[in-house]
Amino acid sequence: MPVLLPPAERCQDTRVGAPAWCEAAQAVTHQAHLATDRCGQEAVTMWQSADSVRDPHVARHLSRAAYIQPWRFRVEMLQGGTTVEKPPPGEGVTLWKSKMKTPAWRTRLPLPLFRDALALQTAEVAQAHARGARLTAARLSRAQQQINEQLRLLQRQREATDHRLSDVRKGVLLNRQSVQLRGYRPEPEKVPDKADSMLTWEKEELRSMKRKMEKDMEKSETLLKSLASCRDTLGFYCKERLQAVELMNQPLDKVLEQAGHHSCVDLSRVPTPRPRGQKTPPPDPLGTYTPECSAALNEAKRLLMESKETLAEMAKNESDVREQQQQISDRVCATLAQKIRETSELKERMNLSLGLMRGTIHRCAKFNQEMYITCGLIKGPLSESHLETREKLNRPLVRVYQRHVGTQLPEASRLAQGTDQLQRHILHMEKNLKELLAERGKLSWSHNCKKIAQEVDHSVIRLRQRQRHPRVCYQELRAQLLLEDGGPRTQAPARSKATGVPK
Incomplete structure (x- = not known):
């Protein structure tokens, strides 16, 4: 028969199992x-980014709204009462329909296509590096081309300056030849005049111009070496950058056009109001635009600006020296021509004086000869055929003494007085004639000196005009001057000590 269990005591816990x-x-x-x-x-x-993790202190149903809130566009009120929507700061994709700007996705674990993503990123990095290297190489190449063009301009200007310096040196030698040639004048014509002062002034001015041109040549030579060194540096860096892009067949000029850079060195172009190109990146030791490239481009910019200023200064100096040298040479030639005209006037006056003196000497000599004839007639006849009266030549000569009776005779006294007066006139006339002859000798000597001086000055002008021609080079003129320095110097003719007339 069944066993009936005693009813359990009723309690609050209806669980059968034990609480533990x-x-x-x-x-x-x-x-x-x-x-x-x-x-x-x-x-x-x-799988999510760090900023997308839900805040544990925010309720679950509010976390999404708090997460999306930074993405939404913000509405701002302007002063006029209008509103404007501005996107939130930071990177992300703008969703115009929902007015949201999703930030970039950053995951902690590799995605299933992580290998492909890494390959794409590596390819992008390589392409970016190649593009940067190509752009840097294009900038360096363009800077090298401009430096080469500046080098050619500097070389041409140096040739022009050197030619002008050769003309200045030739002018110095011409001045020296002119001074030496004017040294062949006679002693009376070597009195310092304005022509000598002009030649001295020309020598000082030519020396000053020579020093200025030599300084320009030294400065341009230093700048030329700096430009050549900068060109080699730019070429080395360009060649180094081209090793990364040697398989890309895109012209470097096209790269600069795409980047919006027509020149990285030339600062004279008009800047565009809104630059369309890429900005020059900051120097990066690990990137394509290294500090060395930046320093090379900056040096190229500095040298280009300095070379432009130097070229302008050299061209101005060359033009000024050419005009100044031409004016100085014209002034010297004009002074010598004026001296020739003055010498010609003096020579004509001396020639006229010589003609007048020659007539006076002839008249004095004729009068002196007639006086000698008169003196002979006063002394008496020489033969019987000269006698007009019946005088006897064997009569004794009457000697005139104070105690003699013949002193009272008028004929002998008058004859003696006339003879003595005639002798005094003859001696005075001979003295005047000698003085006239001496003065004529001096005047003739001075006339010949003026003639020689005029010929010398004319030769100096012809020499300067002939040697100033561009076909006469400095080396030829210097060799000619060296040959002339070794020859004997022509001396003026000797003069007589008594009369001063040339022997």
Whole structure:
């Protein structure tokens, strides 16, 4: 028969199992839920970015709104009462329909296509490096071309300056030849005049111009060496950058046009109001635009600006020296021509004086000869045929003494007085004639000196005009001057000590 169990006492806990057993089961379940939530959260977190992780202090139904809030466009009120929507700061894709700007996705674990993504990123980095290297090489190449063009301009200007310096040196030698040639004048014509002062002034001015041109040549030579060194540096860096892009067949000028850079060195072009090209990146030791390239381009810019200023200064100096030298030479030739005209006037006056003196000398000599004839007639006849009266030549000569009776005779006294007066006139006339002859000799000597001086000055002008021609080079003129320096110097003719007339 069945056994009836005594009814259990009624209590609040209707569970049959023991509380410890139930608590143990609940603890195990709670631990399992915690592990599930944690693992799931960690699994999702590993696939999400760090800023997308839900804040544990925010409710679950509010976490999405708090997460999306930074993405939305902000509405700002302007002063006029209008509103404007501005995107949030930071990188991201702008969604215009929903007015949201999603930030860039950054995951903690590699995606399933991680290898392909890395390959694409590597390819992008390589392409970016190649593009940067190509752009840097294009900039360096363009700078090298401009430096080469500046070198050619500087070389041409140096040739023009050197030609002008050769003309200045030729002018110095011409001045020296002119001074030496004017040294062949006679002594009376070597009195310092304005022509000598002009030649001295020309020598000082030519020396000053010579020093100025030599300084320009030295400065341009230093700048030429700097430009050549900068060109070689730019070429080396360009060749080094082209090693990374040697397989890309895109012209470097096209790269500069795409980048919006028409020139990286020339600062004279008009800047565009809105630059369309890429900005010059900052120097990066690990990138394509290294500090060395930046320093080379900056040096190229500085040298280009300095060379432009130097070229302008050299061209101005060359033009000024050419005009100044031409004016100085014309002034010297004009002074010598004026001296020739003055010498010609003096020579004509001396020639006229010589003609007048020659007539006076002839008249004096004729009068002196007639006086000699008169003196002979006073002394008496020489033969019987000269006698007009019947005088006897064998009569004794009457000697005139104070105690003699013949002193009272008028004929002898008058004859003696006339003869003595005639002798005094003859001696005075001879003295005047000698003085006239001496003065004529001096005047003739001075006339010949003026003639020689005029010929010398005319030869100096012809020499300067002939040697100033561009076909006469400096070396030829210097060799000619060296040959002339070794020859004997022509001396003026000797003069007589008594009369001063040339022997």
